[in-house]
Amino acid sequence: EIVLTQSPGTLSLSPGERATLSCRASQSVSSNYLAWYQQKPGQAPRLLIYGASSRATGIPDRFSGSGSGTDFILTISRLEPEDFAVYYCQQCGSSPFTFGQGTKLDIK
């Protein structure tokens, strides 16, 4: 089973700042099968990034994904008020299709 560890657990930033979220895997993940989701309170998760770096339909270009192997990054270039939420990474390539424990992005 691939364990995904996200850091930091909580990230406090201000609107307009740049956010960098990390997802580290216990073993190599094909870069085709790493996804990032955003979840706001009371809502279902929303797919942001698939294949480590491809934006899902309708996702603003301030969101970008990078990385390969065991280290992946989600970057939000300039935070908007609506970006403050919890972010999860997931590996989609091999069962079990595990999620990370999440990074909470809150307003400083």
Added chain:
Amino acid sequence: QITLKESGPMLVKPTQTLTLTCTFSGFSLSTSGVSVGWIRQPPGKALEWLALIYWDDDKRYSPSLKSRLTITKDTSKNQVVLTMTNMDPVDTATYYCAHRSSHTSNWSFDYWGQGTLVSVSS
């Protein structure tokens, strides 16, 4: 337009079996490359993947819950059913179903239902 919606009991008693139904539209689970999964989230906690069923009826389960889970599909009704036996209060969570496809998003979950909160209590 792809939509999914979960349905089932809001409250179950310990030791009972939970049956959840995911009713979807906008795609067919008989199309090659398509699958539907179940994911849960205890209150205030992280997402946990539970089970997945593929268009060809192949199935995958979370190893820690495999003995308690069964996933099935009814292609004619556009439904996927998840059963979980021997429910315990720690199984209290919001349960989501979600669509994934090899054609659109490299097997990530690109469409989600709204979720259904299931509480386990006597």
